Amino acid sequence: MAKLVIVVDKLQDWAPFYQYDGVMSLPAYLKWQPKQKQRVRVINLCRQSHYLGTGYYCSLLAEARGHNVMPSLRAFNKFNRFEISELIEELPGTLQSLLDKALADAAEQQLLFNIYFGETSSKALRKFANYLFEALPVPILRVELSKKNHWQIRSIKIGAVHKLTEQEQGHFAEVLERYSHKIWRLEPKNARFKYDLAVLTNPNEPFPPCTPKSLELFRKAAKRAAMDTELISARDIQRLPEFDGLFIRETTGVNHHTFHLAVKAEREGLAVIDDPNSILRCGNKVYLQTLFQQHKVPVPDGLMLFKQDEDNLERAADTLGLPLVLKIPDGSFSRGVVKVTTLTELKAQLNALFEQSAIILAQRYTYTEFDWRIGVLNGQPLFACKYFMARNHWQIYKHGKGKTQSGGFATCAIAEVPAHVLQAALAACKPIGDSLYGVDLKQAGEQVFVIEVNDNPNIDDGVEDLYLGNKLYDLLVEDFIRRIELNR
Structure with a gap:
């Protein structure tokens, strides 16, 4: 579990907020020693944000200590160089039109507001605030807008927590609670978690790789193993260093935020499923065809x-x-x-x-009544299913206008899978990696063909887990713990 530290110039700056033992002055932080191999996440709220000020030194020394800090030194340097002016001058056209539309009814010619961890109180400016936070990941951004022919950014500065009004303090506290709930959660001593896992989901996805119930079964299995889980979304990318691992339960793509989150998580030392290499290799059927031919994996x-x-x-x-x-x-x-x-x-x-x-x-x-799906985790078979073709169709899924039909399924024990099917599935995963995969195969008598390997296979309650039940989720959690401990 990552330790969250909040650094302030004066402890009284934190007085209006929930009292937390991780709040420290800069000298206290530099004397503080985390537990061995403990990852540390620092939120730098020091007053002096200018070059060689306490805020600058806090981020500089936090990075020297190997701690993940916000703002990063790179973010500070953006404020001390010309990147801010470039950001102001080169506002993307789509965002410019969004800004003009959002403020079309504004009577004022100037606006001054704060952005806390990418959020602002104005619903109309939420996308704009999120864009600025991605470009400048800073806890508090003080933004001034002015209007001539169009609304423009007049200035962007690092905000100070001790200058917030009472109303602003309340909003800041609410956002910080969402941004890092671990500050506020009081845990009984006998229920402390040893590991933190982020689970990336998208509630609006039409074909998610997990049902809500299967996600809940996984989270219960994690809790039994002293692992805390939190559902996150794409906008939580800056929070990844808080966690020990990332489990992507959203359909992945190379040109997609799932890949960007996987890359960042891996760079931060998290255990990641799906890892970036697996997304790259499984995300392209031309690549897989060439790879399988190279490694003598049977394919059509x-x-x-x-x-x-x-x-x-x-x-x-x-x-x-x-x-x-x-x-x-x-x-x-x-x-x-x-x-x-x-x-x-x-x-x-x-x-x-x-x-x-x-x-x-x-x-x-090649016509078959069903496709095999063999789930593979760390080079070992995890589950086996037969997916039957949709009615009057040659594929498992039949996409129609506003409606998608699918065929039935049959889940079976790994021991019931023909040996040559299992062998082909494991051979297909070997040149890709040791992550979680779903291998699709066609069996025609003694012949078997690997159709593709999915880096983000479905695990739905009552389908893939039908044979193993809760044991399937226990195995997933055990493997995450193994990966986390290896990283440590």
């Missing part, structure tokens, strides 16, 4: 088709025959995957898919 016969080649149509049909399957490299949940049965369909679908990607993967079509 396939071709890479390039947008600029004129013989794609004939080459695909002659080599693979019809019907065949076309895939965009980064599709998920059966999206961006089409089956074509005629040359006319092949031509039309190639033209459509080349609008999305410069390379298309074509594979020989």
Whole structure:
């Protein structure tokens, strides 16, 4: 568990807030010694934010001690150089229009307000505040806006906690509570947690990799193992150093915030599932096809088709025959995957898919009633399911207008999986990594083909956990603890 320290110039600066033993003056912080191998998160609220002031020295010395501090030294340097003026002058067009729209009815020509950890009291300015916080991760930002033809940033300064009004103090405390709830939580001595795990979710995702109940079962398993879990969102990226591990339970993508959070978490020394390499390697079907061929993993016969080649149509049909399957490299949940049965369909679908990607993967079509999904964790099989095709469809998922149908499933013991299916699944994961994977395979008699490896496999209550029950979540928690201890 990371220790949170709040550094102030004078202890009286913290007097209006909840009394917390982690509040220290700068001299006290420099004398304080954390427990061995304990990670430390510092919130620097020192008054003097100028170069060589106490605030600057607090961040400088915190980084020298290997502690994660906000503001970072890099953030301080932005205020002491020309980056602030560049940020003011180069406000993105979309954000400029957002600012103008948000303040269209404002009677004032000038506005002065605070941003606390990326939040502000004005609903209209929330996106704007979050943008500034991402560019300048500082606990308190003092922002002044003025209007001529358009609303513009007149100045941005580091705010001071001792200068907050009583009303501002209340808002700051509320945001800080959300930003780092560990300051405020009083835990009984016999219920202290040894580990902290962030679980990244998106409640608005249409096809999340976990149901709410499966997330709750995982959190209960974590609690039994003295691990505290907190559901976080993409906007909590600056909070990652508070945790020992990150469990991504949102559909991942390379050009996506899930990847950015995975990279930052790994840099901060957290145990991460899905790790950045796994997201990179599993996120592209063209990469997987090449990787599997290189490592002799059984896959359907396939071709890479390039947008600029004129013989794609004939080459695909002659080599693979019809019907065949076309895939965009980064599709998920059966999206961006089409089956074509005629040359006319092949031509039309190639033209459509080349609008999305410069390379298309074509594979020989193999009919099966179901696909195997083998869950693999740290190179060992975790669960096994058969996913059956959607009714009157050749895929597990059938996407319609505003509606998605899926086939049934059957969960079974690992011992019931044919040996050659299990062997192919483990062979597919080996060149990718040791994270949590879901391997999709087709079995046709004695032949087995790996279709893809998912870095973010579904774990839904009553499906993937149907055979193991709570044991599945216990195994996930045990592996996270193993990874955390290895990092330490």
